[in-house]
Amino acid sequence: MEKIKVLVTGSNGLLGQNLTKILLRESDFHFINTSIEENSFFDLEEFLERFLLLPEDSQERISYETLDITNKENVKKITQKYSPEFIVNCAAFTNVDECETEKDLCWKLNVDAVKNLIIASRICNAKIIHISTDYIFDGKNGPYTETDTPNPISFYGRSKLASENALKASGVDFIILRTIVLYGSGNNVKPNFALWLVNELSNSRPVRIVKDQIGNTTHAEDLAYGILKVIEKFEGKKNVQQIYNIAGKDILSRLDFAYLVCDIFGYDRELITPILTSELNQPAPRPLKSGLITLKAETELGLKPMTARDGIQLLKFELGL
């Protein structure tokens, strides 16, 4: 039987690299990683050395192409070349504060580029797996289910909601996966909340952490595993229009997450000063009482999200600390 073919965009990012690990380890799919950079950041050789039990053909199942998804013609060209059954969009403008000042760039990548993927997906009837966020909500009464009404309060949130709406209006098959506070490790990844914390605390630098932002935190491996389960569930299916929340198990404040990091990594809790979000004067407003309810993904996809403790322990292992 022919192997499932998956095209991944933004594969050099945090989620992209974690997805690469999961697909290599847990599937036999053929997948084409693409990102804006000339080379893949994922160290395949090192990974294969660590996982000696992987089948011999693992290296042949993965390839890399440079692809800027804002370039409509190139998106079409690569899609035509590989004719994938799924396109997983891990690329995005993810700096929430910069989105407030770089509105055109944000829209170009978070909305217009998704329209490029929609056009390309029609070439081969590919299903699009698109990653969205809790920032489509205002954070007044979380945690949220998949059917709650969005009301974004930042430009980033508006752009991500617009990308969801573009998919819904397109008529193509899609699965939107909403996630929240993604963290984990990878080569050259941007400092996510947990990595930044580890970096500061391990150097005994004091940090100010908000106590009024509540939600789940999500190890990128949990979301990557969710993507695998989505591919397995919807492979060969037609008329697929789905939304799933995929997030870590516990709903907690950023402050409590930071205390857990201290406990698990052995850092001094005294380095942390609890503050309010308003004290940070960030350009983009944040949803405060947020969180995503993952019941649908747990029942329909069989996911068992990590607790915050498990996720932080995994991060510690990944960092070799």
Ligand SMILES: NC(=O)c1ccc[n+]([C@@H]2O[C@H](COP(=O)([O-])OP(=O)(O)OC[C@H]3O[C@@H](n4cnc5c(N)ncnc54)[C@H](OP(=O)(O)O)[C@@H]3O)[C@@H](O)[C@H]2O)c1
């Ligand atoms: N991080 C979070 O807390 C969070 C929370 C909720 C939802 N999400 C969503 O989760 C998804 C994955 O996020 P992430 O944390 O993995 O993001 P990330 O680490 O920033 O990865 C995004 C990747 O896309 C690449 N990219 C940028 N512009 C591109 C372009 N024009 N064409 C192709 N690739 C391009 C980036 O390259 P450069 O690094 O060179 O720009 C980066 O490698 C995004 O949709 C994000 O909105 C994230």
